[in-house]
């Protein structure tokens with residue numbers, strides 16, 4: 265299949281979605297937010313840091329082992345040529361970036377990666393593909409086979425493959441998928457500044473399909489894309505208002521990539537990340553809070569601060585999909601320095 269051509273075809277059909285986006289932009293999406301949860305977030309997010317951390321750490325200790333961090337490895341099983349226009353993403357076919365585009369990796373390659381991840385301490389293996397929607401047919405069958413094979417290595421299997429419908433979610437559940445990731449990315453109000461090719465509601469619908477199929481939900485977003493503090497609070501409020509809230513919440517810091525519309529964005533102050541993690545921990549106490557992209561630019565001290573604030577998972581590996589990540593040796597050194605240990609399995 266000519267990936268570029270498929271992407272271009274989709275772009276020609278995206279006008280309807282752009283109109284939907286324009287409608288979304290004009291409304292404040294209070295229907296997605298529980299007002300009590302939002303008020304709570306508003307009152308805690310700006311607390312003096314010692315008070316915020318004290319609250320977050322107290323809650324963290326009630327629900328989790330504060331000295332353990334789960335290592336997750338993320339593999340890009342299909343990279344680039346994506347028809348979407350997410351402004352932060354070098355995999356969009358609309359931007360000129362220097363990523364290495366490839367179609368679906370073979371089962372042998374993925375299994376080797378998963379074994380390597382496990383030998384380096386990961387207990388979760390996440391497979392990401394740059395599809396708008398999970399395709400039917402041959403690719404779907406290959407994904408099912410990948411899920412079964414990775415699961416047989418006694419790893420938690422997670423996938424992030426774009427939007428999925430009810431029927432697909434059911435089949436993924438039957439294949440043994442543990443968790444599906446589909447980020448909401450940001451607040452409903454800021455969302456249209458970042459993506460115009462799929463709506464916020466479509467993202468929520470995929471999460472509902474996943475939950476209804478009995479698969480664990482992973483959803484989070486990215487900070488540092490130019491959003492306001494209010495947007496960050498409303499983003500967390502949408503997640504915390506879900507019933508149930510996601511089992512897993514990745515908090516990413518934008519890694520500005522040359523060629524993308526956000527290439528000139530300033531890297532976020534790590535203390536903002538700490539506030540996000542602490543607030544997420546307080547309002548979603550049982551969730552695994554995962555420090556994801558952007559960790560490479562964090563000092564050891566900033567990462568330690570995030571763990572104290574309630575983060576209990578990191579994404580490991582040399583790359584996070586396409587952006588550079590802290591290496592596995594550095595992660596093990598950090599754990600040793602902090603006297604912390606890796607978590608065997610998330611207790612979800």
Ligand code: SF4
Nearest residue numbers: 346348350353356394
């Ligand atoms: S974030 Fe996902 S959907 Fe958006 S452009 Fe990148 S690969 Fe495509």
